[in-house]
Amino acid sequence: MAKSIDEYLRTQFMPHIWCPGCGHGIVLNALLRAVARLDLPKDQVCVVSGIGCASRAPGYLDFNTLHTTHGRAIAFATGIKLANPDLHVIVVTGDGDGAAIGGNHLIHAARRNMGVTTVMFNNSIYGMTNGQYSPLTPSGMFAATAPYGNVERNFDMCELVRASGANYVARATVAQARQLSTYIERAIENPGFAFVEAVGSCPTYFGRRNKLGSSLQMLETLKKNSVTAAAAAKLDPAELRGKIIIGEFYRGDAPGYIELYDGVIERAKEAAGK
Amino acid sequence: MISAGSPEAPVLVRREWCKGCGICIAMCPKKVLEAAPDGKAVVARPDDCTRCETCEIMCPDFAVRVVAKRAAAPAGRREAVADGR
Amino acid sequence: MAGKCDVRARLLQGNESCAEAALLAGVRFFAGYPITPSSEIAEILSARLPQLGGKFIQMEDEIASMAAVIGASLAGMKAMTATSGPGFSLKQENLGFASFTEVPCVIVNVQRTGPSTGLPTSPGQGDLMQARWGTHGDHPVVALYPSSVAETFDLTVKAVNIAETLRVPVILLMDEVVAHMRERVIVPCADEIEIAWRPRPTVAPSDYLPYDAGPDGVPAMADFGTGYRWHVTGLYHDITGFPTSAPAKVDHLVRRLEGKIANHRRDITFTWDEHMDDAKVAVVACGIVARSARRAVRLARGKGIAAGVFQPKTIWPFPYEQIAEIAARVDRIIVPEMNMGQLIGEVQRAACGKCEVIGHFRVDGEPITPEEILARLEEV
Ligand SMILES: Cc1ncc(C[n+]2csc(CCOP(=O)(O)OP(=O)(O)O)c2C)c(N)n1
Ligand code: SF4
Ligand code: SF4
Numbered sequence: 001m002a003k004s005i006d007e008y009l010r011t012q013f014m015p016h017i018w019c020p021g022c023g024h025g026i027v028l029n030a031l032l033r034a035v036a037r038l039d040l041p042k043d044q045v046c047v048v049s050g051i052g053c054a055s056r057a058p059g060y061l062d063f064n065t066l067h068t069t070h071g072r073a074i075a076f077a078t079g080i081k082l083a084n085p086d087l088h089v090i091v092v093t094g095d096g097d098g099a100a101i102g103g104n105h106l107i108h109a110a111r112r113n114m115g116v117t118t119v120m121f122n123n124s125i126y127g128m129t130n131g132q133y134s135p136l137t138p139s140g141m142f143a144a145t146a147p148y149g150n151v152e153r154n155f156d157m158c159e160l161v162r163a164s165g166a167n168y169v170a171r172a173t174v175a176q177a178r179q180l181s182t183y184i185e186r187a188i189e190n191p192g193f194a195f196v197e198a199v200g201s202c203p204t205y206f207g208r209r210n211k212l213g214s215s216l217q218m219l220e221t222l223k224k225n226s227v228t229a230a231a232a233a234k235l236d237p238a239e240l241r242g243k244i245i246i247g248e249f250y251r252g253d254a255p256g257y258i259e260l261y262d263g264v265i266e267r268a269k270e271a272a273g274k
Numbered sequence: 275m276i277s278a279g280s281p282e283a284p285v286l287v288r289r290e291w292c293k294g295c296g297i298c299i300a301m302c303p304k305k306v307l308e309a310a311p312d313g314k315a316v317v318a319r320p321d322d323c324t325r326c327e328t329c330e331i332m333c334p335d336f337a338v339r340v341v342a343k344r345a346a347a348p349a350g351r352r353e354a355v356a357d358g359r
Numbered sequence: 360m361a362g363k364c365d366v367r368a369r370l371l372q373g374n375e376s377c378a379e380a381a382l383l384a385g386v387r388f389f390a391g392y393p394i395t396p397s398s399e400i401a402e403i404l405s406a407r408l409p410q411l412g413g414k415f416i417q418m419e420d421e422i423a424s425m426a427a428v429i430g431a432s433l434a435g436m437k438a439m440t441a442t443s444g445p446g447f448s449l450k451q452e453n454l455g456f457a458s459f460t461e462v463p464c465v466i467v468n469v470q471r472t473g474p475s476t477g478l479p480t481s482p483g484q485g486d487l488m489q490a491r492w493g494t495h496g497d498h499p500v501v502a503l504y505p506s507s508v509a510e511t512f513d514l515t516v517k518a519v520n521i522a523e524t525l526r527v528p529v530i531l532l533m534d535e536v537v538a539h540m541r542e543r544v545i546v547p548c549a550d551e552i553e554i555a556w557r558p559r560p561t562v563a564p565s566d567y568l569p570y571d572a573g574p575d576g577v578p579a580m581a582d583f584g585t586g587y588r589w590h591v592t593g594l595y596h597d598i599t600g601f602p603t604s605a606p607a608k609v610d611h612l613v614r615r616l617e618g619k620i621a622n623h624r625r626d627i628t629f630t631w632d633e634h635m636d637d638a639k640v641a642v643v644a645c646g647i648v649a650r651s652a653r654r655a656v657r658l659a660r661g662k663g664i665a666a667g668v669f670q671p672k673t674i675w676p677f678p679y680e681q682i683a684e685i686a687a688r689v690d691r692i693i694v695p696e697m698n699m700g701q702l703i704g705e706v707q708r709a710a711c712g713k714c715e716v717i718g719h720f721r722v723d724g725e726p727i728t729p730e731e732i733l734a735r736l737e738e739v
Contacts, residue, residue: 063588
């Protein structure tokens with residue numbers, strides 16, 4: 001039987017700072033249940049985050065935890081993984097943290113196939129700084145800095161990360177919390193760079209400004225708007241507008257940087273011995 | 275404090291962690307949970323619980339625990355789970 | 360078994376000297392992004408680190424490089440990066456993070472003329488103040504500044520050791536001229552030099568308070584993955600490592616961080632001087648300019664001028680006391696530097712009006728010559 005997730009919480013700091021009904025809690029819950037099912041030793045888990053509401057997660061987790069600078073979590077995680085490949089390094093990042101300021105680190109970690117699992121807590125907005133638009137705010141939605149509606153297009157993070165070379169790419173919303181947890185579990189198990197986009201909600205800023213109702217109503221909307229990858233394949237672009245495509249988009253086993261660098265060490269030692 | 279209903283309650287809610295969002299109440303297929311006057315969840319119909327764990331999985335505040343059947347018996351053990359130690 | 364190590368005189372380039380010294384001091388991780396005139400350090404370490412089982416990675420930019428260095432250090436490797444002015448600017452936010460979270464690391468900045476892209480391969484000394492105040496907020500920093508290839512070797516070893524013992528980022532400022540010149544260096548054997556490691560916890564994981572420092576101000580550091588699960592954050596934190604906003608705890612942290620460097624000032628202040636005993640005019644200079652100053656002072660002595668030279672090898676913390684003592688004995692101090700006047704500000708602060716302080720600034724991308732300094736010495 002899987003362990004209780006209580007085991008992984010620094011309970012002395014609960015309740016956490018997230019707003020009532022914030023989707024981040026559901027994502028973190030899914031992540032911890034994944035760790036519990038995998039029964040990873042706490043000393044061997046390292047959770048790294050940037051800055052933002054989502055990035056406050058590590059403080060509540062009884063692992064080796066690192067709360068870094070805005071957008072840079074994956075770069076910090078890269079150093080940790082290289083220095084100690086035995087650690088399970090998990091990055092927790094927001095959509096602003098990971099797709100805007102940290103977007104470059106994300107695509108390069110995917111390209112290197114660096115042995116890090118990244119879970120993007122996508123609430124479509126900059127929560128911590130009171131609701132400005134992010135690269136994942138859908139076009140037309142309102143934000144503190146998009147008072148007339150967002151004219152920018154949002155990224156499809158899964159396509160971006162897949163194209164960049166990651167070994168594992170999946171997306172689920174918090175309305176499919178079990179599926180989300182399964183994806184995170186597979187992401188942690190998968191060697192190389194693994195990416196899970198967890199579509200959640202920020203009832204306080206994104207919800208309120210766009211009149212999306214309570215956190216509960218936002219959950220219902222996420223559920224209603226979710227389309228599986230298989231079903232999406234049969235729909236035309238017009239039908240897919242406003243939909244969230246969920247599923248596992250890629251599972252591969254290409255060798256990652258860590259393994260390939262072991263080869264570099266071998267060759268270097270050989271060269272030095274000559 | 276634990277609003278566990280009867281000592282055999284299959285679901286525990288940590289009142290001090292609960293923020294009263296109502297997600298568990300709405301998501302439970304058997305309507306086991308209800309909102310107290312302050313909005314926080316309480317276990318109202320423990321007998322109906324099928325231990326599907328939906329409430330535990332969906333709670334954004336880690337405030338709900340579904341006690342596994344085997345572990346359900348000793349009350350002391352349940353309390354330990356509830357305080358998270 | 361390998362035989363006894365021979366002390367070897369080697370002809371090394373400045374950047375090569377830095378790389379080899381870092382390896383000898385135990386650096387096993389390097390993350391960087393190419394930039395002239397520092398790139399040789401990365402190139403050499405990309406070849407040498409894996410030979411020793413270490414790790415090298417070329418990151419996507421300097422911000423990522425600095426982050427990876429901090430991550431590697433937290434996971435237990437002595438870590439270093441190298442860059443030049445523009446890259447040094449990009450590293451600043453994470454450099455502040457390392458300073459605040461007390462993660463040992465070494466940042467080499469082979470300076471070039473700036474601002475902006477400037478004169479990419481010409482020497483300049485414009486980053487003295489960036490080294491001290493480049494990141495935001497009050498923070499401790501240590502910066503060392505060699506004037507020769509041999510000094511580069513020595514100060515690189517010292518930089519690694521200080522970073523580890525004081526848990527502070529140490530900046531090695533270099534001049535392009537030193538980075539690219541070849542000179543003789545006596546390379547010591549590993550067992551001949553002192554190699555320091557971060558202080559380790561002596562308590563069980565359950566009793567570990569990651570930011571509980573003893574009287575010297577330096578807390579013990581556990582590497583990630585060794586059973587001590589602790590939290591590292593750039594938020595104000597108390598001795599437990601967890602965030603706090605309690606004014607007393609916030610105040611305590613900022614003062615302890617400054618204090619731990621102040622406590623060890625004597626151990627980390629390195630200077631060099633010549634002919635200072637009876638000098639009436641002193642030249643205070645750092646890096647490559649200190650060498651021109653030395654030559655100028657020797658020439659001046661030949662002409663009967665009572666000149667002396669003082670070189671701070673430790674730029675930060677600045678040797679205010681030594682300069683104050685010099686200012687009390689001489690009539691004037693000449694400060695030649697390859698910028699519009701950065702070192703001179705600190706010299707004036709230390710001299711506190713006790714003697715005349717005159718600057719000699721050169722910003723055309725050419726090194727300051729001994730003749731220029733001699734001319735200033737002869738002006739009196
Ligand atoms: C270098 C830098 N720029 C800007 C900020 C301000 N800032 C803090 S969090 C944040 C956005 C967070 O949004 P997201 O990553 O989507 O996370 P959320 O808060 O929504 O979970 C910004 C812009 C910062 N801390 N550092
Ligand atoms: S502001 Fe939004 S993202 Fe942040 S805790 Fe509140 S609901 Fe969650
Ligand atoms: S889901 Fe959690 S926080 Fe929300 S009402 Fe239920 S127990 Fe309380």
